[in-house]
Amino acid sequence: MIHGDLVFSKTKVSEGIIMKQSQLCSILALGALLASPAAWSAEGAAGGLQGTVHDFTQATGLTPNTNPPAGIGDVGLCTYCHTPHKAYSTALLWNHTLSTSNFSWDIAKTTAGTDFPTFRGDTYKGATAKCLSCHDGTVAIGDIAWFAEGKPAILDPMQHAAPEPANIANGANMAGNHPVAMPFPYQNQGSTYNGVTTGPQISLDEWQPDPTANGIRLFNDDGAGNITAGPVLASTGIECSSCHDPHNKKTADDLFLRGTLTGSDTNYICLKCHNK
Numbered sequence: 001m002i003h004g005d006l007v008f009s010k011t012k013v014s015e016g017i018i019m020k021q022s023q024l025c026s027i028l029a030l031g032a033l034l035a036s037p038a039a040w041s042a043e044g045a046a047g048g049l050q051g052t053v054h055d056f057t058q059a060t061g062l063t064p065n066t067n068p069p070a071g072i073g074d075v076g077l078c079t080y081c082h083t084p085h086k087a088y089s090t091a092l093l094w095n096h097t098l099s100t101s102n103f104s105w106d107i108a109k110t111t112a113g114t115d116f117p118t119f120r121g122d123t124y125k126g127a128t129a130k131c132l133s134c135h136d137g138t139v140a141i142g143d144i145a146w147f148a149e150g151k152p153a154i155l156d157p158m159q160h161a162a163p164e165p166a167n168i169a170n171g172a173n174m175a176g177n178h179p180v181a182m183p184f185p186y187q188n189q190g191s192t193y194n195g196v197t198t199g200p201q202i203s204l205d206e207w208q209p210d211p212t213a214n215g216i217r218l219f220n221d222d223g224a225g226n227i228t229a230g231p232v233l234a235s236t237g238i239e240c241s242s243c244h245d246p247h248n249k250k251t252a253d254d255l256f257l258r259g260t261l262t263g264s265d266t267n268y269i270c271l272k273c274h275n276k
């Protein structure tokens, strides 16, 4: 459920809510950062987590703490996503409370006839569910399982709710979003992944045979619901982290992208999988 207030809301700033000058400055600075891709551009790409929007030790403007003693600035770089002990899931040692949304798209099939999947945020094993634990707007950013010997009060009461751009899903509704948790036609063959099989109308020659050669991360599904990184013939799929690297290590551009956001050459993110 949604906890806390929308400290970050630009509407509130423009409505003239009274706040400390320092808070206001950092919120405005963050607004400028989000508004301008150039503010965190290619120079920041591949530089690691520090100083990015996924560095929650730095996010003072984004996430004012109102739950002392443990709060923003007190946590480590990994805390909001991973924990060494008492994690929600052993896989990825995942620390962030998962969304209970049952994600789906607004249409049944892609043009190729591939079914869009439905999957629950708290049971699907792919990385997409981990991303959506923060990016569907239903769970507070600081709602984690374990930190410093206990489950903390919500570290960061702020959460981004619609229409924040970072909420790419509107709760369970994935309408308008590129397929994820879906099969990829690795080596120009159909795949079955997350219970979905590549549709019969797919143009198999219009895909890069092996996007991992282009810096894309692909995943495989063993058929029992276990998802690991790496393509396997006929059971390969894509997740959010196929296009984005949340750690900002294998990135080529801002927005944690594994390819460039602009252009038309082979580094352009879309051409790393599609052959159009």
Ligand code: HEC
Pocket: 049, 054, 055, 077, 078, 079, 080, 081, 082, 092, 127, 130, 131, 217, 239, 241, 246, 247
């Ligand atoms: C904003 C959330 C977030 C933060 C912060 C974060 N991670 Fe991750 N991490 C993820 C996600 C999501 C995945 C799954 C990525 C994938 O599927 O490619 C992941 C995967 C991993 C993996 C699995 C292997 C791999 O490299 O993909 C390791 C190890 C890891 N993270 C370590 C760390 C460490 C250490 C830190 C802190 C220095 C950290 N992460 C910070 C979200 C995060």
Ligand code: HEC
Pocket: 034, 040, 053, 054, 062, 080, 081, 096, 127, 130, 131, 132, 133, 134, 135, 141, 160, 164, 165, 166, 240, 241, 244, 245, 246, 254, 255, 256
């Ligand atoms: C612990 C919560 C959390 C997790 C988990 C998480 N994110 Fe984020 N992410 C955020 C926050 C907070 C922001 C920035 C705040 C905003 O824009 O409202 C952000 C911003 C982003 C951005 C925009 C970057 C920019 O420069 O503006 C992208 C892209 C992104 N995340 C992708 C992902 C992907 C992909 C995953 C999973 C692999 C993921 N995130 C997992 C919290 C999270």
Ligand code: HEC
Pocket: 128, 131, 132, 135, 165, 166, 167, 168, 178, 179, 180, 238, 239, 240, 241, 242, 243, 244, 255, 257, 261, 269
């Ligand atoms: C097919 C590649 C691809 C996949 C898969 C993908 N993204 Fe993105 N994402 C992009 C591109 C390209 C952009 C930049 C263009 C834009 O903002 O839409 C982006 C932008 C974003 C942003 C920033 C939006 C903004 O304007 O601030 C967030 C947050 C994000 N993605 C999260 C996710 C999450 C979470 C998932 C999985 C549910 C995901 N992405 C899956 C390619 C992808």
Ligand code: HEC
Pocket: 109, 110, 111, 112, 113, 114, 178, 179, 182, 183, 184, 185, 198, 199, 202, 211, 216, 238, 242, 243, 269, 270, 271, 272, 273, 274
């Ligand atoms: C990681 C690989 C990958 C990347 C990168 C990628 N795509 Fe896709 N794309 C896919 C897969 C897989 C499908 C689903 C194929 C199917 O229908 O079976 C797909 C489907 C599509 C579709 C068809 C949707 C429909 O309903 O028929 C469009 C359009 C599309 N992608 C556009 C883009 C754009 C634009 C980008 C760049 C922002 C991009 N893709 C980047 C893998 C990728």
